Amino acid sequence: MKWLRFAGQYISTGINPGDGFKVVTNIRMSNQFSTMPLFGARSSGSASTASFNMFYTNTFVVDHYEAKMQPDYGGSGSAATLPIDFSTLPGGEKMIFSIEFGKTTKVNGVEWTSPTDNVATPYPILVGSISNGASADTRKMFADVSDFIIYNASGDVVFNGVPVPTGSTEYSVTPAPSNCYWDLVSGSYKVQSGGTGVVWYDDEDDDLAEENSTTLQGVDYGLKVLAEGDENTAYMNSKYPLFGADISSPASQFKTYEFTLTGFNAEPSPPFPAYTYDGNFYQGSGVTERTAYTIDTGLGGSTVKSVIVQNSEIDNSVFYGRAREQLFNSGTGDNINSLLNPKSKTALAASPWSTLYLADGSTGDIQGIVSLGTGTSIAKYDTLADFNGGTLDAYYFTQPKVTVKIDAAGILTVKTSVPYNWIQRAFIIGSTTYRARWRDWIWYQGVTIRVTVLNTPYVIE
Amino acid sequence: MDPSRYMERTLRDRGDYGLKIARKGYDLLFAADNQLLYNSAFPVLQIVEFITDDTDWEVVSTGSYTFWSDFNGNTLTRWKHSMRRLHGLGHPPMIAPLTASGWTSVDKNISWNLKYIYYEKTFITETEYNAFISSDAPTGTFVVFNIDIDTDVEYPYVDDGIDTEWGQKYDYGIKHLLTDDVNSMDPADLGLNANVQSMLVVAVKVATIEDKNRNIYLPAGIDPEKLSPFSYIKQTNGRWIMGGVSIQAVSGYRPAVPAAGINYYTLDGQYFAPKCSLVLVRLPMLSSDKTNASFNM
Numbered sequence: 001m002k003w004l005r006f007a008g009q010y011i012s013t014g015i016n017p018g019d020g021f022k023v024v025t026n027i028r029m030s031n032q033f034s035t036m037p038l039f040g041a042r043s044s045g046s047a048s049t050a051s052f053n054m055f056y057t058n059t060f061v062v063d064h065y066e067a068k069m070q071p072d073y074g075g076s077g078s079a080a081t082l083p084i085d086f087s088t089l090p091g092g093e094k095m096i097f098s099i100e101f102g103k104t105t106k107v108n109g110v111e112w113t114s115p116t117d118n119v120a121t122p123y124p125i126l127v128g129s130i131s132n133g134a135s136a137d138t139r140k141m142f143a144d145v146s147d148f149i150i151y152n153a154s155g156d157v158v159f160n161g162v163p164v165p166t167g168s169t170e171y172s173v174t175p176a177p178s179n180c181y182w183d184l185v186s187g188s189y190k191v192q193s194g195g196t197g198v199v200w201y202d203d204e205d206d207d208l209a210e211e212n213s214t215t216l217q218g219v220d221y222g223l224k225v226l227a228e229g230d231e232n233t234a235y236m237n238s239k240y241p242l243f244g245a246d247i248s249s250p251a252s253q254f255k256t257y258e259f260t261l262t263g264f265n266a267e268p269s270p271p272f273p274a275y276t277y278d279g280n281f282y283q284g285s286g287v288t289e290r291t292a293y294t295i296d297t298g299l300g301g302s303t304v305k306s307v308i309v310q311n312s313e314i315d316n317s318v319f320y321g322r323a324r325e326q327l328f329n330s331g332t333g334d335n336i337n338s339l340l341n342p343k344s345k346t347a348l349a350a351s352p353w354s355t356l357y358l359a360d361g362s363t364g365d366i367q368g369i370v371s372l373g374t375g376t377s378i379a380k381y382d383t384l385a386d387f388n389g390g391t392l393d394a395y396y397f398t399q400p401k402v403t404v405k406i407d408a409a410g411i412l413t414v415k416t417s418v419p420y421n422w423i424q425r426a427f428i429i430g431s432t433t434y435r436a437r438w439r440d441w442i443w444y445q446g447v448t449i450r451v452t453v454l455n456t457p458y459v460i461e
Numbered sequence: 462m463d464p465s466r467y468m469e470r471t472l473r474d475r476g477d478y479g480l481k482i483a484r485k486g487y488d489l490l491f492a493a494d495n496q497l498l499y500n501s502a503f504p505v506l507q508i509v510e511f512i513t514d515d516t517d518w519e520v521v522s523t524g525s526y527t528f529w530s531d532f533n534g535n536t537l538t539r540w541k542h543s544m545r546r547l548h549g550l551g552h553p554p555m556i557a558p559l560t561a562s563g564w565t566s567v568d569k570n571i572s573w574n575l576k577y578i579y580y581e582k583t584f585i586t587e588t589e590y591n592a593f594i595s596s597d598a599p600t601g602t603f604v605v606f607n608i609d610i611d612t613d614v615e616y617p618y619v620d621d622g623i624d625t626e627w628g629q630k631y632d633y634g635i636k637h638l639l640t641d642d643v644n645s646m647d648p649a650d651l652g653l654n655a656n657v658q659s660m661l662v663v664a665v666k667v668a669t670i671e672d673k674n675r676n677i678y679l680p681a682g683i684d685p686e687k688l689s690p691f692s693y694i695k696q697t698n699g700r701w702i703m704g705g706v707s708i709q710a711v712s713g714y715r716p717a718v719p720a721a722g723i724n725y726y727t728l729d730g731q732y733f734a735p736k737c738s739l740v741l742v743r744l745p746m747l748s749s750d751k752t753n754a755s756f757n758m
Binding site: 005262 | 479480503505506536560607630654656696697716721742754756
C-alpha cells in the first residue's frame with residue numbers, strides 16, 4: 001500500500017461535502033496521546049451546525065488512556081466514539097484502520113450510523129486536518145493516509161486521490177511537484193496546502209517479492225522431499241547439511257549439565273569506608289561475583305552449537321537472605337557481631353524458563369536464570385541494639401544471578417553473583433563512642449539450572 | 462480457554478513413501494521413529510547457509526538519504542546501507558542469530574522474504590556510517606534454515622530420544638557429497654549425512670491479522686518443556702523479521718510454561734503485523750549424556 005505521511009501538514013481535496021457524501025480510506029498510525037483532526041470539514045469550530053469530519057481522540061480516564069475514532073457526521077452532537085485498543089502494542093508500532101466514513105461509518109468493521117444528515121458545508125474536505133469554517137484546525141495529525149476517495153450522495157466518485165512521490169510521472173507527464181495526491185477524477189495534483197514541514201511518501205509494496213520466484217541454486221543432483229501440494233517447495237533438500245550431532249564422533253556430542261544451587265559461598269565483603277564520627281548513615285550496595293563451577297565439556301573446536309538453558313521457578317521458597325550486624329556502643333556496653341535471618345522475605349518471582357541459543361564457537365555469557373519482570377526483592381530484619389530504630393527493610397534492585405558460558409575450547413563456566421547492601425554509622429557524644437556496620441545479602445538455594453549442549457560438526461570459516 | 466482461540470490442527474500425514482534407514486540393531490520394518498538413523502519424512506533442520514561478516518551481499522543502496530521526521534514533518538540527512546542476498550528457496554526461511562544474546566535482543570536490521578535476505582542499517586551521523594563501511598559492513602552471524610515459516614504445519618515425530626552408542630561406524634546410510642572425494646566424511650564436504658542426527662521441527666504455526674484471536678497453539682504429543690520456540694513477524698512490506706517474547710507489549714509470542722500450568726503458546730505478533738509465525742524445534746531423538754553438580758552461589 002502507498003501512503004502519504006502527515007505530521008502537522010494537510011492537503012485540501014477542493015471538494016466541499018454535501019449531504020450523503022462518503023469517504024473511503026485507510027489510516028495507519030501509532031498510539032497518540034492528543035486529539036487529532038484526521039480529515040473532513042465543518043461549518044465552524046466546535047459545535048458546528050454542519051459537520052463532515054473525523055477525529056482521533058485519546059483521553060485519560062481514571063488511570064488509563066482511552067483511544068477512539070470519532071466520526072462526526074451531521075450537526076453538533078452527532079459525534080460517535082469507536083474505541084481502539086493500542087494497549088498491548090509496542091511503543092511506536094502502527095495499526096491500520098480501514099475507514100468508511102458517511103451516514104454509516106465503519107472503522108475496521110465496527111459500525112455506527114449517524115442520526116442526522118446535515119453535513120453540507122461550503123468549505124473543502126482536508127486530509128491531515130479539517131476545515132473549521134474557512135480555516136484549518138490548528139491541531140496536528142500524526143498519521144499516514146492511503147488512497148482517499150470521496151463519493152457524493154449518488155455514489156459517484158468525486159475525488160480519488162492516490163499517493164505519489166515527488167517527481168513521479170506515473171499519472172501525468174508533468175512530474176509530481178511534491179509528495180502529494182494525484183486526483184484520478186480531476187486529473188490534477190493536490191499538493192500540501194498548509195502546515196509546517198512537508199508531507200512524506202511511503203511505498204511499502206516496493207520490495208514485495210513475487211510468488212513463484214524460486215531460484216534453484218547449486219548442485220544438479222541429490223534428493224528432495226517436496227512439500228505436499230507444492231512442488232516448488234522442498235522441505236528437505238539433500239544438498240543442505242543437517243543441524244545436529246554426529247553420532248560417528250567417538251565421544252558424545254550431546255550433553256546435559258544440571259546444576260543445583262545449594263547456598264551462598266562466602267559472606268560478602270562490602271567496601272566499608274573508614275569510620276566518620278558524624279552520626280550520618282553511610283550506605284551502598286554491590287554484588288559479589290565468583291566462578292562457581294567449571295567443567296570441560298569436550299565440545300571444543302569452535303564448532304556451531306545449540307545451547308538450551310533452563311531454570312526452575314524462583315519464588316519465596318528458594319529465596320534466602322542474611323545479615324551481619326557489628327555494633328559497638330561504649331555507653332550501653334553493646335559489642336555485637338551477629339548473623340541475622342530475615343523475619344520475612346519476598347522474592348522477585350520468575351517462572352521456570354527455557355531458551356535455546358545458537359552459538360558459533362564461544363557462547364558468550366548466557367543468563368542462567370531468566371527473570372522477565374523488573375522490580376525489587378525484599379528481606380526484612382529486626383536489628384539488634386536498636387540499630388536503625390530496631391528494624392531494617394533491605395531492598396534489592398539487583399537479583400542473584402547465574403551466567404553460563406561455553407568457550408571455544410569447550411570449557412563450561414558457571415558464574416554467580418550475590419547482591420548485597422551495607423550501612424555504616426559512627427559518632428562520639430561525650431564519653432560515648434558508637435560504631436555500627438551492617439551488611440545484608442540474598443541468594444537462591446534449591447534452584448536448578450539445566451544446560452543442554454548439542455555440538456554440531458560444523459565450523460564457520 | 463475459549464475453544465475458538467485454538468489454532469487449527471494442521472498435522473502432516475506420515476505418508477507411505479520416502480526413504481528410511483534403521484539404526485544398527487533395529488529391524489526397519491518394525492523400527493520406531495527414534496530407532497531410525499534417517500527418515501526422509503523427518504522435518505529436519507537443514508542449514509542453507511551461515512551468514513557472517515564475510516558473506517557477500519548485493520549492495521542495493523548506500524549513502525545519505527532524506528529522513529522524514531514523523532514528529533514534525535521536517536526532513537534531515539541521514540545515512541543508510543542497504544544490501545540483499547538471494548536465498549533462492551521460494552519460501553521465507555527460518556533465520557536465527559548465532560549469538561549468546563540471541564532472542565533476548567532481536568536484530569531488526571535483518572529481514573527477508575521468499576526470495577531475498579536483506580540487511581539494512583541506518584545511521585544518524587556520517588561518522589557512524591563511515592565507520593561501518595570501513596569495517597566492511599559487518600552483519601553479525603546468522604544461520605538460515607530450510608524451514609518455510611509461512612506455511613502452517615505440524616509433524617507427528619514426537620518420540621523421546623533413546624540411548625546412543627557414540628562412535629559407531631555405519632557401512633550403510635546416505636550422504637550427499639559436495640566434493641569429488643567420494644570417501645570424504647568431513648562435514649564441510651557433505652550435505653545430507655545420515656550420521657548427523659538432526660534437530661527437528663515439531664510445528665510451524667502461523668496466525669494472521671484477519672483472524673488474530675485464533676492464536677493459541679497447544680502442542681500435541683510432546684511436553685512444551687522439550688520445545689524451543691522461534692518467533693517471526695511478517696511486516697506489511699512482505700518482509701519477515703524476528704519476533705520476541707512478549708512481556709508487556711506484544712512482540713511475537715507468549716511462551717508455554719508447563720510448570721506454571723500453561724501448556725500452550727500464544728502468538729501475538731499478528732496484532733500489529735499481517736502475520737506471526739512460531740517455529741517449535743525439538744532436540745534429536747537421542748538421549749544426552751547427563752552430569753549433575755551442586756554448588757554455592
